[in-house]
Amino acid sequence: MSIKMSDVAKLANVAPATVSRVLSQPHLVSKDTQEKVLKAIKELNYQPHMIARQFRKKETKTILVVVPDITRPFFSEVLKGIQHKAVENGYRVILGDAENDIQREGEYVDLLFQKQADGMILLTARMDKNRIEEISKQFPLVLACEYIDGLDISTVSIDNVSSARKITEHLIRLGHSKIAHITGPMNVILSRDRLKGFQQAMNSHSLPVEPTYIQEGDFSLESGYHQMIKLLSLENPPTSVFVFNDEMALGSIKAVKDSGMKVPDDIAVVGFDNLNMSSIIEPNITTIDQPKYEIGNKAMELLLQLINGKEIKKKKIVLKDEILIRESCGSPASKRSITPFPASTK
Template sequence: MITIKDVAKEAGVSVATISRVLNNSPGVSDETREKVLSVIKRLNYNPNLLGRNLRRMETKMVLVLLPAISNPFYARIVKGIEDVAQKNGYGVMLCNTDSNIERERMYLELLKNKLSDGVIFMAPEIGEEELNDIGEKYAVVQCCEYKEGANVSHVSIDNYKASYKAVKHLIGLGHKNIGFISCKNNFLSTKHRESGYKKALEDSEIEFNPDYIRYGDYSFKSGFRAAHGLLNDFKEITAIFAISDIMAIGAIKACYENGLKVPDDIAIVGFDNISFAPMYNPSLTTVSQPKYDIGCTAMELLIKQIKNKGGHRENIVLEHELIIRQSTVK
């Protein structure tokens, strides 16, 4: 097994110089640095990065806690996180919490035991007080979903405005009886999307009907069931807005099984602009979140906190876009 001493001997420099090159420290000429790196490559030397980083109280590893790793919405966000992490020498550990608070706490023990330098929450289950306590001691960023009262950095979009814009699009097409497929959870995004739906109706002088709201769990089946119930109970409904693309696609399936054509008989709008939203037939009108940029920004914030040992908290709101496709336009 090749050791650091072997590299030093082959390169004709001290072990300390090899260490400075590995740590990218100053005090080494470009010529010497290139020579050492060439020897490292030729000898195929693999330094013990974990041991070296632990001695410096760093692991170069960050945690990303997701409520459902199977949800395609998170794919581009994670890609953004990983790209920025890799450029800055960090590894990423994906942790599936299943929205289980005890499982979330189990993963957080890795942070508390100094096996990770920081954590990105996609949808924290722990309460604001516990989140604040962790945020005071460690590098923490909330991504997409966040606790409004927590003094912890977050990156998201304005879900209220995004939902409002989506419903106003339907109203602009002449729809007044608009069903809404939401979720029963404590997510702030859900609350804001419901508020945006109601406000768009109010501003257009359309009476809000609470029975037009049905609930799913972000799955295709739940979107199908919710839409099926709406269509059976209210024949006058001519449009449905779902707070996720997966549920919206389930709603389209329910429409077809009820003998309705999309968009000829009924319009459907989703949320998130997942990768296969434009591939579905009909292609799905949806609110697009800048998922890759959200991931990049979250990781950049986390690295800033790691380097500054905490520091100033930042809340960043990125722009959304309503993408109009075949599911609403005849």
């Protein structure tokens, strides 16, 4: 038998309108009455009719999160941070996997126009800049992980330029001058920023950046493997490699082993993101630790503020990263950030 609101009202000895207020505007109801109604709801296992509620309140209590590629392990912790904050505030999360397809990103955005979600968190930002800006003027929207320069949109990320510069400088500290970089796809801003940080570190120490030392990957283990094979095949191969992410770094280490060499004895490898697997494989990977859970949690917090009509004074949130020094670079393992080079060092 279907339990109705009137059944709850009868058991709690209140009017049906009071039950409705407890569900939609609890601040208008006394604490004692709230407790009576909630006890009756629990006892009867009453499930409010979500569609009717949406129609009345013009809200769905649903958040849309668009991910560029759900198969990438990096996003699992970010999504967990979003999910926990959402559930804590009475929202559910719908996940959209764009599969690195810009057109599909746009199709997910249509769900906002169809009133199927109250707001959106984009973990990918590859659509046209003007399109994203236009959407943000009509709906609550937050960018996380990826970002777009020059947009007045709430964004949560780390400083990818600074992080890449920091991990490259660590290789320079270890005495490397022939340093290569396996990038991510260059149509993604994170790839361009990490390349920029790498170049800044090399230039500030008057070290040449060989064009053949820059190889473009596609985020995957396989591309890390193939790009490292290319680097090892050079007449004058590098002695160390900064890899865009830990997934490709894993592939790179496999390529070194398959070539009859050792990491870090013959070539040092460092990654980015601090995936769980990076501390398990041998050798453990030196990497940049992104606060993945915190990025997701903060992004959801900002989105809730936008949904509730609150003004966000600080729209660009840059969270702290940390370099984790492990075996793959050939230096003693440490879990603390290294001291940056003095500003005057050239």
